[in-house]
Amino acid sequence: MIVTVTPNPALDVTYTLDRLTPGRSHRVQQVVQRAGGKGVNVASVLTQLGYAATVLGPCGGTTGAELRHDLRDRGVLTALTDVEPPTRRTVTVVEADSTATVLNEPGRLSAHEWDEVAARVRTVLREPVEVLVASGSLPRGAPEDAYADLVAEARSAGVPCIVDTSGPPLLAAVAAGPDVVKPNQHELAEVTGTDDPAAGARELQGLGARTVVVSRGRDGVLVVTPDGASYAARPREPLQGNPTGAGDAAVAALAAGLLEQPWPDLVRTVVGWSSAAVLAPVAGMVDRAAVHDLTVSALGGEA
Amino acid sequence: MIVTVTPNPALDVTYTLDRLTPGRSHRVQQVVQRAGGKGVNVASVLTQLGYAATVLGPCGGTTGAELRHDLRDRGVLTALTDVEPPTRRTVTVVEADSTATVLNEPGRLSAHEWDEVAARVRTVLREPVEVLVASGSLPRGAPEDAYADLVAEARSAGVPCIVDTSGPPLLAAVAAGPDVVKPNQHELAEVTGTDDPAAGARELQGLGARTVVVSRGRDGVLVVTPDGASYAARPREPLQGNPTGAGDAAVAALAAGLLEQPWPDLVRTVVGWSSAAVLAPVAGMVDRAAVHDLTVSALGGEA
Numbered sequence: 001m002i003v004t005v006t007p008n009p010a011l012d013v014t015y016t017l018d019r020l021t022p023g024r025s026h027r028v029q030q031v032v033q034r035a036g037g038k039g040v041n042v043a044s045v046l047t048q049l050g051y052a053a054t055v056l057g058p059c060g061g062t063t064g065a066e067l068r069h070d071l072r073d074r075g076v077l078t079a080l081t082d083v084e085p086p087t088r089r090t091v092t093v094v095e096a097d098s099t100a101t102v103l104n105e106p107g108r109l110s111a112h113e114w115d116e117v118a119a120r121v122r123t124v125l126r127e128p129v130e131v132l133v134a135s136g137s138l139p140r141g142a143p144e145d146a147y148a149d150l151v152a153e154a155r156s157a158g159v160p161c162i163v164d165t166s167g168p169p170l171l172a173a174v175a176a177g178p179d180v181v182k183p184n185q186h187e188l189a190e191v192t193g194t195d196d197p198a199a200g201a202r203e204l205q206g207l208g209a210r211t212v213v214v215s216r217g218r219d220g221v222l223v224v225t226p227d228g229a230s231y232a233a234r235p236r237e238p239l240q241g242n243p244t245g246a247g248d249a250a251v252a253a254l255a256a257g258l259l260e261q262p263w264p265d266l267v268r269t270v271v272g273w274s275s276a277a278v279l280a281p282v283a284g285m286v287d288r289a290a291v292h293d294l295t296v297s298a299l300g301g302e303a
Numbered sequence: 304m305i306v307t308v309t310p311n312p313a314l315d316v317t318y319t320l321d322r323l324t325p326g327r328s329h330r331v332q333q334v335v336q337r338a339g340g341k342g343v344n345v346a347s348v349l350t351q352l353g354y355a356a357t358v359l360g361p362c363g364g365t366t367g368a369e370l371r372h373d374l375r376d377r378g379v380l381t382a383l384t385d386v387e388p389p390t391r392r393t394v395t396v397v398e399a400d401s402t403a404t405v406l407n408e409p410g411r412l413s414a415h416e417w418d419e420v421a422a423r424v425r426t427v428l429r430e431p432v433e434v435l436v437a438s439g440s441l442p443r444g445a446p447e448d449a450y451a452d453l454v455a456e457a458r459s460a461g462v463p464c465i466v467d468t469s470g471p472p473l474l475a476a477v478a479a480g481p482d483v484v485k486p487n488q489h490e491l492a493e494v495t496g497t498d499d500p501a502a503g504a505r506e507l508q509g510l511g512a513r514t515v516v517v518s519r520g521r522d523g524v525l526v527v528t529p530d531g532a533s534y535a536a537r538p539r540e541p542l543q544g545n546p547t548g549a550g551d552a553a554v555a556a557l558a559a560g561l562l563e564q565p566w567p568d569l570v571r572t573v574v575g576w577s578s579a580a581v582l583a584p585v586a587g588m589v590d591r592a593a594v595h596d597l598t599v600s601a602l603g604g605e606a
Contacts, residue, residue, distance in 0.1 A: 015394075015406055020325045022398070025405040062365035091318075091394060093406065095325070102328040103318055103396065 002046055002255045003124055004133040005150055006039030006057035007117065007142055008107040010090045011067050012283070018096045034282060035070040036090060038135035038164060041248035042255065044284035045277065047076045049291065051256050054079050056124060058109055058117050058139070061086025081120050083113040088139075100244075107139030114142040118149055125157040131255045132161040135248065138169050147173035154178075160258055164251050166190065174209045180258065182213040182251055197222050198230060213254060213270070215247050220300065221270050223263055231267040233300025235275045245283025250274040264300075271298040305349055305558045306427055307436040308453055309342030309360035310420065310445055311410040313393045314370050315586070321399045337585060338373040339393060341438035341467055344551035345558065347587035348576065350379045352594065354559050357382050359427060361412055361420050361442070364389025384423050386416040391442075410442030417445040421452055428460040434558045435464040438551065441472050450476035457481075463561055467554050469493065477512045483561065485516040485554055500525050501533060516557060516573070518550050523603065524573050526566055534570040536603025538578045548586025553577040567603075574601040 016030040035044075039055060046053035059068055059080035064087035071078050088105035095101075109117075125132065132154040138146055147169050154161035155177065162180040163173045166187040174181060181204060185197055192200040201212035201224035214222045220234025253273035257266040272295025279287035319333040338347075342360060349356035362371055362383035367390035374381050391408035398404075412420075428435065435457040441449055450472050457464035458480065465483040466476045469490040477484060484507060488500055495503040504515035504527035517525045523537025556576035560569040575598025582590035 015408070017406070020404075022323045022325070022396075022404045023402045026407065028406050028408045031408050062369055066365055091406075093325075099326045101323075101325045103320070103331050103394075104329065105318070105331045105334050 001127065001129050002043070002051060002053045002131050002133065003121070003129050004039035004043040004053060004055055004135060004255075005117070005121055006037040006055065006136050007109075007114070007134070007146055008088070008137045008139040009035070009037030009040050009057050009059065009067060010088050010105070010107070011063040012036030012090050012092065014092045014094060016094050020093050020095055020099070020101055033066065033070070034284070035067040035074070035076075036283065038248050038251070039133060040067075040071070040076075041245050041284035042133050042135055042252045043076050044074060045249045045252035045273065045286055046256060047074070048285060048288060049252075049256070053077065054124070056080065056117065056121055058083040058113060059087055060084055063087040063089055079120060079124060081113070081117045083109060083116070085109060107137070109139040109141040111141060111143060114146060118146070118153065121150060122153050125153060125159055129157070129159050131258055132159050133164070133251060133255050134161065134173075135164040135251060137165065144168055145172045148176035151176035151178045162251060162254055162258070164247065171207065174204050174207045177208045177210065180211045180213055180254060181209045182215060182247070182254065184215045184247055185217070188214055198224060201230075213250070215250050215274065217243070220298070221250065221267055221274075223267050225263060229263070231263045231300065233267040233271040233298045235271055235294065236297040236299055239275055239278045241278035242281055242283075243278055245280075245285070246274040246277045248283065249277035249286055268298040268300050269295050271295070271300065304430065304432055305346070305354060305356045305434050305436065306424070306432050307342035307346040307356060307358055307438060307558075308420070308424055309340040309358060309439050310412075310417070310437070310449055311391070311440045311442040312338070312340030312343050312360050312362065312370060313391050313408070313410070314366040315339030315393050315395065317395045317397060319397050323396050323398055323402070323404055336369065336373070337587070338370040338377070338379075339586060341551050341554070342436060343370075343374070343379075344548050344587035345436050345438055345555045346379050347377060348552045348555035348580065348589055349559060350377070351588060351591060352555075352559070356380065357427070359383065359420065359424055361386040361416060362390055363387055366390040366392055382423060382427060384416070384420045386412060386419070388412060410440070412442040412444040414444060414446060417449060421449070421456065424453060425456050428456060428462055432460070432462045434561055435462050436467070436554060436558050437464065437476075438467040438554060440468065447471055448475045451479035454479035454481045465554060465557055465561070467550065474510065477507050477510045480511045480513065483514045483516055483557055484512045485518060485550070485557065487518045487550055488520070491517055501527060504533075516553070518553050518577065520546065523601070524553065524570055524577075526570050528566060532566070534566045534603065536570040536574040536601045538574055538597065539600040539602055542578055542581045544581035545584055545586075546581055548583075548588070549577040549580045551586065552580035552589055571601040571603050572598050574598070574603065
């Protein structure tokens, strides 16, 4: 079982319309609504590809009920914690020319409620868990070292953990010694101040991270392991599609392969899964038929 | 009891943020959520001012549950009809400079479900009802003559009715002979082709309407009665505030005064209530302290 924790899940609402003009009133043509949040997307991709994954995190209000319902419909296992604040929404407005405008509601949680989520993680870690994934932003009200807590819980349970977050929560997590962190290149530059991904990765290692995986969009993925070795891979050809959720598919690949594949193979699997996510129309899904070919065709190896 | 029918109610969601930039991702600073829709706002204003009013209309899904809950919290009586499609949302994005961008989800209803709403109206009209108000757009799936049906029901029950809608549903309603229609000047121009409100009002009367009340924003209100008399009133001073819902407050005043006040008085009441709505921060509310003064100070009489 792979366990993903999403401290700040969302009900993702997508509106389709011709053109968004600030100051005007618009008729929305189509409304699509899905469970979202980075850890939710990771578990969704894993489930789609036949891996057992369970979503943990807070869930509240009618939006939380919709999130829970959608995950059940998609066959994604959950062990969510009921909380009082309603699960936030994200609204993405997609225009006819594909311009996407995103409105992220803030998530809220009391410190007490975060403790309940963390206690649930602790309980689940007593079961046989292969990997713990913790992904995404933190809601208002959660402690800044929430990810560090989760890393500590995983370490004391002897379960490898992967963290995908940004900013101060990333720095706090890194200090707790996570097995893998997966910033994208912008998030890495933001916390380290360098645009060189290899240098940034080494800097995070200096702060406590073990393996650092940097997702670089069209430039693929760079992995720097604790022994200083590095591996890189990238798609053979540029891909057209929806990059939202490609990072989550990369994390899903890391979770699936961490205990099974050596890095020269896993780095290509990561590229294959995230490329297949670009080809899928919504976040949290991959083009299943394309996963194998995109993995085999990925260019890479030791960097 | 005043009964308002809202065929296409909404959960109104307001997002506050600094500046809306298409193509970008935004952090929403504040989220406020309220029951909305024109007939809902009419009943809300009436309730706020001490009149007994009941909201009828379809209600579905978790958004419908939120709408119902909010009305209960506000003390507004409801006799809603449960339907399968979720109640639509409207999202209004308000920027720091007060620019407001509106995203209206489409409402949906099956013809069968509309029949259930109409049957509920018929049942309620067997009770002592002073006025029936029918307001707003029609959801997809409702028949275009839905308002005409409601007018016919009210007439056969001997209950005066007020219709506030636009476009083809307005024309269909007018043909059924409603006691009052309240287009705004733009809606009137759209269906009659003339920018002259008096000429437009007479044209709607030629199509079957009895009294026509034209709301004209800062220019106040024009009433043309079936005997050809006309009355006008306007605020003494221009008002700064939130015009959303001012038309609904005007309809609320019409509903409250239709059986009580002669037109020279009622036309000023209509201006007073809609002006007091401009001073209230949200639709469906008036600045209660200002209602009396704004009514007394309104300039008007026979036009």
